[in-house]
Amino acid sequence: MDQLAEAVRPLLPATRPSTLAECRAAIDEIDTALAVLLEHRAALTEQVQRIKPVGGHAGRDLDREEEIVARMAELAPRLGADQLRRIVTAIIEASLDVAKH
Template sequence: MSQTLPAADCSTMIEVRAGVDELDRALVALLRRRFDYMDAAARIKPERGAVRDEARKRQVIDQARAEAASLGLPEAAIGEMWETLVEASIAYELAAFDRR
């Protein structure tokens, strides 16, 4: 098994792509964990109308943007990604709520 190099140590695109692929697998695993919390929320919330919480959505996106800014990442792009992530999470949670 090959070892993925830190980005700063990569000297070929094969090494870069191996690192990106490893991170993508880790990100998907983290998303699985995140969506597990959506399953829990669907189980806990007393009514379907409680699934969409615009104030909480704004808080989550703002927190992601702030974290991105603190890490020197493009804040607007991260905000757009989190908008998509939160909307997908809401849709997933609604479907989970409807299944219960």
């Protein structure tokens, strides 16, 4: 795991949860972090659209999106590039949908 990925290690449970309640509590913790991070990510996507000569869906950069997917696939091998591409595409499209530009 690279140095940036180390930043999320404290969010992970120290011991593997085993009961349904423990698993759901661990999932809730991670979903909390994901929601906060997604909110911040969407704000950054919006800011980028104001900087780019062509913003919004019309200005999509699929090479950049593929770079994002490839980097994330190294950190999340269980999901892999194909599943992460679905997730990244959904995040980016939702962020572009709500961006004001």
